[in-house]
Amino acid sequence: MKQGDQEEAIAQYLTQQMTEVERSAFEQKISESPQLAQKIKFEKLIAEGIKNYKKGILKSRLNQLELGSSIGETTSITTKIALSTMTVLVLGGLSYFLLTPDETLVIENQETIIGIDVMTEDKNANISLEIDTTNEMMSDKKEDERTSSITKDIENTRVKVSKKQSKKGSKSDKEILQSEVKVVLPYMDGTEMSFDEPFDSLQDFSDDLMKNRAQVNSVSELEVEIEMKKSKKLKYIYVGEKLILIGDFSASPYQIIEDNTIAEKNLYLYFEQEYYALTVTSEKKALIPVRDIRLLDYLVDLRNK
């Protein structure tokens, strides 16, 4: 074999360009000639050297690539769409939470305006509310129950109804508390209004208010009943004008707060530092503490009045 042919054969052998037959024949030659084996070993090193040279060029090419934008490029279109959707949803959620309290604020402001109007009217009206709280279950003398009567001038349409403090005796399982709300409406002949014309609308509003108050008066006889249970879960039933509180109400006093506006009447329970909203329900319903900060502030104000 000529020198050139041998080198070409070695190159073909090293670059996998021989057929199976050529390869096995060449390997036979290598095994017979240590010199050829040594030469192939050396040529293999040179071939590896050339490969490594090219690898080095490719590596330096890759090192020069800017990978800053690669993160964006690695994400598929689907991922991008998903990310965009999530962004829109997050923004939507944010704007919802920002909008919702403000809307509530607007409604409350309307109420405040109404309250102010009513207060103006009440200067003439001088309405008083008499609240009597009586305990009908006084037969057991071991029970140490204190009831309080509150007479309070109404400053606006919101009516605070009853206050009860109880220390439960061991035998009493059931208590009935009755609260009567009496709204004494003053006589209004309109003569005190020296300027009827500009206050026509106010007068109309006042009439509506009176009607509304009459309604409040007619529906506000709330009967509170307590079903004592050792269970820590507090439940209630509120149907008609009867409120049944179920659970262990023996430890602390409770308060029922009625918030009567022209539009609606809301009932709340204050018990052990928590406020609970009471909605009409004929089924037993768990008492869930109010967590809305705005409503809580409002209820604290209302209770402190």
Place this chain on the structure above:
Amino acid sequence: MHFLCAKSVQITFNIDLYLFEGLPIQFNSYLFKVRLNNVMTEQQILDHISRGDETALDYLYKKYYPMMTKMVLKNNGTVEEANDVYQDGLIVFWQKAISGDLKITSKISTYLYSICKNCWLKELNRKKRLSYTEQEGSIVQSDPEDIMSKVVKEAMEVLGDPCKSVLTYYYFNEMSMSEIADRMNYSNADTVKAKKYKCKKRLDVLIKKNYTQEDFFN
């Protein structure tokens, strides 16, 4: 010339959020830039590689960089080691793909991941051996392949083109003479064969100028 990711669409969204009148605008002029690049199918990538288009290498490198380097970083590797292993693995993949040795039955990412994983295991073994020999106090001898690589690099720089290209096409890309002829606009395979022979002879001369065969094996 083939361009990868040549077209890119840039979409800019300007989103102004006005909560409602009278309130201060809290979110204003949020700027979202979404850049959509041409996404290549796996077959398109392989086609580009087979044509020797190195921009396909760039594309692959960027595409799978986080995935592959994460594997090394999660297995006690440094950033430099992660880069090295990924580059080595990608070049192994490139070389297999360009020489037609690649019989790929899975996704490119899966195949590339297994190559990189092997590269990292080899590197870990090498490090382990190295620390063992250091503990034993034995002298670490230079690897003949490392010495040769250095020598060949110097010689190739002296050779310059077209020898550099012919030799790398032949030994690294494992292209046939006719393929090199097509790529380098030579008239036929025989011309390339003669050219390659001459270039290899020149390279041997440059190597043997300073080193003999025995220097590498004794």
